[in-house]
Amino acid sequence: MSQPLDTYEQAIEFLFGRINYERTQPDAYSTADFKLDRMRHLLEAAGNPHQQLPAVHVAGTKGKGSTCAMLASLLRAAGKRTGLYISPHLVRFEERMTVDGVSPSPTELVALVNRLLGPIAEMDRSPVRMHPTYFEIATVLAWRYFLDRQADVAVLETGLGGRLDSTNLCHPWVTVITNVSRDHTHILGSTVREIAFEKAGIMKPGVPCVSGCLHVDARQVMLDVAAERGVPLWQLERDVHWRWQDRERRMIAVDTPARSWSELPVTLRGEHQAANTALVVAAADCLSTRDVPLSPETVRAGLQAVHWPARIEVVGESPTVILDAAHNWESTRALLQTLSTDFRARRKLLIFACSRDKDHRGLLRQLTPHFDSLIFTRFQDNPRSVSPDELGSFVETISEIRAHRAADPYSAWKLARRLAHADDLIVITGSLFLVAELRELVLETCRPGIDSPPVPTPETPSHAVP
Known part of the structure; x- marks a missing residue:
């Protein structure tokens, strides 16, 4: 035993x-x-x-x-x-x-x-x-x-x-x-x-x-x-x-x-x-x-009563900040469609990380034309993440948009905050692992401007679904 x-x-x-x-x-x-x-x-x-x-x-x-x-x-x-x-x-x-x-x-x-x-x-x-x-x-x-x-x-x-x-x-x-x-x-x-x-x-x-x-x-x-x-x-x-x-x-x-x-x-x-x-x-x-x-x-x-965190979830205002766990062609297409119909922004900034078993090149071909600034990072809690250098190097072969590299999600978020103005849009996507590592930090940063319920604690009954 x-x-x-x-x-x-x-x-x-x-x-x-x-x-x-x-x-x-x-x-x-x-x-x-x-x-x-x-x-x-x-x-x-x-x-x-x-x-x-x-x-x-x-x-x-x-x-x-x-x-x-x-x-x-x-x-x-x-x-x-x-x-x-x-x-x-x-x-x-x-x-x-x-x-x-x-x-x-x-x-x-x-x-x-x-x-x-x-x-x-x-x-x-x-x-x-x-x-x-x-x-x-x-x-x-x-x-x-x-x-x-x-x-x-x-x-x-x-x-x-x-x-x-x-x-x-x-x-x-x-x-x-x-x-x-x-x-x-x-x-x-x-x-x-x-x-x-x-x-x-x-x-x-x-x-x-x-x-x-x-x-x-x-x-x-x-x-x-x-x-x-x-x-x-x-x-x-x-x-x-x-x-x-x-x-x-x-x-x-x-x-x-x-x-x-x-x-x-x-x-x-x-x-x-x-x-x-x-x-x-x-x-x-x-x-x-x-x-x-x-x-x-x-x-x-x-x-x-439905709430579903990290799926086109607005977690900040001025600038608008969106978390979305899109990691395949269909979910990325749905994200881009929603961004085009539901959100207006002066400039759009992307924070992106992806697992190696995903088609990161295909996702970046979809995403890149819709953003003005790109920040690539890697999540820390899973070894399958593609390196920021690999993501950035690929984008530089298909686009002239500058590709920033950040060693970790925290650094990527700090850079996005520094680059973004109040009328801009920051989108964090590519993997649920990335979104999971950044969600609490982003909510803490943006909490004064947005009322987004946290994931419920084990002792707290809630209609929010983890």
């Missing part, structure tokens, strides 16, 4: 000492490293918590986190105690798992980890590579926490892909697949069709699925997999339609095969969030047979 952990710091050190593909160089692992056998074994040792709690399961390339936040808020508004599992976290590990907005306290987290130490040690001793990974352990901890807190349902965001993701052993009421584009190509495949197949892996026989895929290849994959597995499938722009009713007030109408909705608030910024809202409302219709009382008033209240 492993020695019990006494402190929160010991629990975090234990977790971060596991194999962690969020922090591993992409060439150090492949699809063969993602196997559900380890997860099944660990869940069985933990009492199979996933079999005791229904789920709403969400996959996709762009918007899955926002969609999870909206779904959790709707279920809470309907009176369901709702677990929410997301990844990665912004500041604290325990932000990944909440029940009605409350994360585990340090004491609870230590107790949760201690309950798994024995099974993990036993699996580590197995001669057939059964070492549970960081994400697998985190997922089991979340399910155990949800049961401890007597959750009625869990909203689960996939970590990577879907077919082989640790969350894919859940028992869903409904599955949701948001828009699909190229990302994690070294694992999921180099084409939209291949990536869509991995995302479609969360479909379960007889369980309704709502898909927001717009690419023709991705849509066909959804149809093929749904037909093969006997899945009732609603597709955006075929079965689910939305339209603006009032752009200024950000109200939309949504039509699904079940009913028509009107005056629905789109709380999160960006046109793409209107489409995500439509998917959420369609999923709500699919839940109508599951004793989830989602009246129009309940849905409106749930949507209005």
Whole structure:
């Protein structure tokens, strides 16, 4: 039996000492490293918590986190105690798992980890590579926490892909697949069709699925997999339609095969969030047979309560400062579209860092023409960051805009503040890891001018979603 952990710091050190593909160089692992056998074994040792709690399961390339936040808020508004599992976290590990907005306290987290130490040690001793990974352990901890807190349902965001993701052993009421584009190509495949197949892996026989895929290849994959597995499938722009009713007030109408909705608030910024809202409302219709009382008033209240940090989040004024975790083509396109329609500035400054497994050259080709000044840096808490020199050197081959280099995010922020005037716009993007390292600092600097709620503490119930 492993020695019990006494402190929160010991629990975090234990977790971060596991194999962690969020922090591993992409060439150090492949699809063969993602196997559900380890997860099944660990869940069985933990009492199979996933079999005791229904789920709403969400996959996709762009918007899955926002969609999870909206779904959790709707279920809470309907009176369901709702677990929410997301990844990665912004500041604290325990932000990944909440029940009605409350994360585990340090004491609870230590107790949760201690309950798994024995099974993990036993699996580590197995001669057939059964070492549970960081994400697998985190997922089991979340399910155990949800049961401890007597959750009625869990909203689960996939970590990577879907077919082989640790969350894919859940028992869903409904599955949701948001828009699909190229990302994690070294694992999921180099084409939209291949990536869509991995995302479609969360479909379960007889369980309704709502898909927001717009690419023709991705849509066909959804149809093929749904037909093969006997899945009732609603597709955006075929079965689910939305339209603006009032752009200024950000109200939309949504039509699904079940009913028509009107005056629905789109709380999160960006046109793409209107489409995500439509998917959420369609999923709500699919839940109508599951004793989830989602009246129009309940849905409106749930949507209005949503807050999702680091997604086109305005955290400062004079100059305007925006944090956004865009790290792939589709999310960057959505960011640029929102900047062009919702924000006016004399000059636009970009603070950018990126993980090596992302298409940083493609992202910079998208971003560079829309900014007047560029500051490249690297995040400190993850070894996968591309160096500022490499980013700057590439941009100098495609643009005449001066590329500043900063050794760390703090230095990049200080430089941006020095360069920016009150009527300028500072955008911090490229990676959630960059945004996570800068968010608290930026909020502290800008707090007098903006009221942006912090990520909730474990002891503070809140509609804010970490």
